[in-house]
Amino acid sequence: MASPSEHASFLPPVLTFLSAAVIGVPIFRLIGQSAVLGYLVAGVLIGPFGFSLIAEPETAASVAEIGVVLLLFIVGLELHLSQLVSMRRDIFGLGTAQLLICALVLGGAGYLFGLPGTAATVIGIALALSATAVALQLLEERGDLGTNYGSRAFAVLLFQDLSVVAILALMPLLASAGGGGGESFWFGAAVQSTGKALVAILAVVLVGRYGLNPFFRLLAASGAREVMTAAALLVVLGTALLMQEVGLSMAMGAFLAGILLAESNFRHQLEADIEPFRGMLLGLFFMSVGMSIDGGLVKAMWPTLFGATAAAILVKIALVAGLFRLFGSSWLDAVRGAAILAPAGEFAFVLLPVGGGLGLLDANATRFAVALAALTMLVGPVAAKALDAVLARRRGTALEQATDVIESTEARVLVIGFGRFGQILTQVLLAEGIGVTVIDKDVEQIRSASRFGFRVYYGDGTRLDVLRAAGIGRVELVCICIDESEAALKIVDMVHEEFESVRTYVRAYDRTHAVELMNRDVDYQLRETVESALAFGRATLAGLGVPDEVATRTAEDVRKRDVARLVLQQAGALPDGSSWMRGAQTELKPEPLTAPQRPARALSAETRDIIESERRDAAQRALETRDPDQDLDGPDPERRDAKAQDVTTREARPREAKARDLETQDGAPDA
Structure with a gap:
């Protein structure tokens, strides 16, 4: 041995x-x-x-x-x-x-x-x-x-x-x-x-x-x-x-x-x-x-x-x-x-x-x-x-x-994730003739990508070596379209640390994820259901007989108020129990943007207990924190808009894309 x-x-x-x-x-x-x-x-x-x-x-x-x-x-x-x-x-x-x-x-x-x-x-x-x-x-x-x-x-x-x-x-x-006789041997060999x-x-x-x-x-x-x-x-x-x-x-x-x-x-x-x-x-x-x-x-x-x-x-x-x-x-x-x-x-x-x-x-x-x-x-x-x-x-x-650089077709955009969201995004980019590199670690998505007329590469976007191999250092921006919020945050951190010149556009999973991305100063973030829900609501109003311009104006007003609330939640400026301090992991609770016209009615004993508990909690919060401006979403639109504009000014971020208007930061008009 x-x-x-x-x-x-x-x-x-x-x-x-x-x-x-x-x-x-x-x-x-x-x-x-x-x-x-x-x-x-x-x-x-x-x-x-x-x-x-x-x-x-x-x-x-x-x-x-x-x-x-x-x-x-x-x-x-x-x-x-x-x-x-x-x-x-x-x-x-x-x-x-x-x-x-x-x-x-x-x-x-x-x-x-x-x-x-x-x-x-x-x-x-x-x-x-x-x-x-x-x-x-x-x-x-x-x-x-x-x-x-x-x-x-x-x-x-x-x-x-x-x-x-x-x-x-x-x-x-x-x-x-x-030597004389080696040629024939060499030819055969x-x-x-x-x-x-x-x-x-x-x-x-x-x-x-x-x-x-x-x-x-x-x-x-x-x-x-x-x-x-x-x-x-x-x-x-x-x-x-x-x-x-x-x-x-x-x-x-x-x-x-x-x-x-x-x-x-x-x-x-x-x-x-x-x-x-x-x-x-x-x-x-x-x-x-x-x-x-x-x-x-x-x-x-x-x-x-x-x-x-x-x-x-x-x-x-x-x-x-x-x-x-x-x-x-x-x-x-x-x-x-x-x-x-x-x-x-x-x-x-x-x-x-x-x-x-x-x-x-x-x-x-x-x-x-x-x-x-x-x-x-x-x-x-x-x-x-x-x-x-x-x-x-x-x-x-x-x-x-x-130095005469050879004309190439290098991608200008790196898309990480080829699910339902990433597929539609890449179609928009390709329709404009923008060069795109797409990576995904789902083998089934790669197999189905052939129907789109371009190639999706296998790769784990949370690995720095894979991002380098995919050419992230040569692209103008990276679109992170995966539905795993922690993985998306990890990719954002790596890109900001290693590739400062590359802009980050990120699909947010929910409101909490959106605030975390805003805290990381991404160039653009969009909650995956916001635009579709707003378009759905606008269509529903139209189906109920509301004039198109009124339905559009209402949906746009909801969008602005939602964005304003999101910014205030990021800044920790809301005294309603949904504050969000940088670095904290408090869960954001959904809150109505417009006060209901009538109180909720219970359809069962279990529902009655839940409603009563929520009313007691809301009353307690109102007594503990009294702010004359807390009714951001109340019926006074002038004071509400002034408050949102003030928060927008104070919370402007240094990265280039953060100078955009709030309504374009969190969403884009539907195609």
Whole structure:
């Protein structure tokens, strides 16, 4: 039986990684550098050529690759097939040109410095590839993934990921080019591996198209949130492993899974569940890259290594910037995009060892190229940051203005809850052409939403990570249409604390809930039955023969008096037992706005006892609190209106929407 110490043997390296992350990353963020650089430097320090705190960095590297896998999955979730089709010119045109030209120039430079042709070719291709994880992390930190240069940079990265499969297949052919009889063997193996890859891709597409939505719907109906998280990881890692088994990259498999789920109702929930794992494992990946730098080689050949690193970065920036410019980008966008793509990619750590195993380059060249690739990833973020600073200083505020944001259909409104109330609301917004994102955790509501002609995403609106994944930081206002009052209040508190610029429009369950929302300074609240009841009463008066204008005026008068009473109840200004002090939880009792013309009559003994008890309580309250102005709802309309106007003035709230008239604050005219 294993001892407790053996069971806990994994804790020291885990604590080392966590400590390095929480110390290194904040320091580099404070000095204005990217978190990527903080992870890389932390990896160097804890690695075998630093303080040697990690005994087996190779084990960490194998686990850290999952971070890149999850990153590509989330990127895939953000894309749609239509977007990929629209990017085909950049993916296959710009991507092909970038890889071929950079590989040719960098490989040619290696050949001129004495490397054999095959070694120069492999190293040129490895350095021509770009670091997907570094580039996407930098774009995410800047918020530039949706910009013109960010979209083009992503297209290049996507083509590189696709091309890795072909590169790995061609390397055996390159190794056998001088050997004479290996071509036929290589051709048969290539055909077989290509067939396996196509079958695997077809299987993933079919399962993703017809199986994943029912699968997640079944799990969501169980109500177990942790099962949804486990299912998300199962889909991502399972697809990645399948792609690896057939010769494709794990990252490519995860990206394919993300693309297939981009149209799913569960997209935002999946993104929220995956995000914590993605962030931590991606940080571990960057640290593993830092640990892979051969400190002994750097110490022995530092002038050559640092000179080659600077040359490789500058050459890639110049070449890629020229290609971006050729494909229509401005010079500013071209340079920024080129700086993002300057570091060598993660696949360099795959291609170079494979090339060494095939005899394409010797051990010394492999060590040198791996160290060079790692150093470009270490220096690249610094170069990109410095370049941004130079451009910003030269152009001032024009840097931000020159960023050409791609035209998008991002939602302007986030609607939480798709019940009867939310369905009608979204119809109004869509009729005006307003972009809407809707989330709901009721699987049946999601299933029925297809009849409305738009998509409802599965998600729990009381979770901050789900709100972020649904894009709440990019919308103008959030409409909270759920019928759970406590959950609605929780969402309001989160939005006001985390997203101050987002306005809150909330459906109130009842009068008590409405006052609680007013105390939280929501921009707009509406009790769910008020408008329908007023419209019903107006129609009833009309049905009894009351002229339409009189019925409308009466209903409007009741509305104003009800709003005035609501404001007084919020302020604690009513001495009738229904006061409401901020923070108190006293239940508001319904009170008549108009005194009845005759007293109530009992229809049974039980009713008689209730009526007598209420009369005694009312008389006692009247004796205890005597206020000449307490008859707010009495027959004197002038004094009543003056009192309501005074309360309205005193209780005006600071948020922008609170400056509206009381009658429009608590209700809107019927459509």
